[in-house]
Amino acid sequence: MNPSDSLPPDTVQLELEALGRQVDRLLDTVRRLSEENRSLRHSQEQLSGERANLLARNEQARSRVEAMIQRLKSLEGNG
Numbered sequence: 001m002n003p004s005d006s007l008p009p010d011t012v013q014l015e016l017e018a019l020g021r022q023v024d025r026l027l028d029t030v031r032r033l034s035e036e037n038r039s040l041r042h043s044q045e046q047l048s049g050e051r052a053n054l055l056a057r058n059e060q061a062r063s064r065v066e067a068m069i070q071r072l073k074s075l076e077g078n079g
Contacts, residue, residue: 007015
């Protein structure tokens, strides 16, 4: 025997409507979280690109400083 068999039709209808509203809320939540996830992934990709760029620029700056130090040392040795 199904538990809803003993309930009045109005009660079953109200429960179905409540369940429908809950499903709608869950679907809205899934859509919102999916969009938020997509946005966060995009931000993460951008930040990863910026990080790679900054690491490359840092390496270039380090190489330049090392080259200047070597030139200064060579000038010191000549002087």
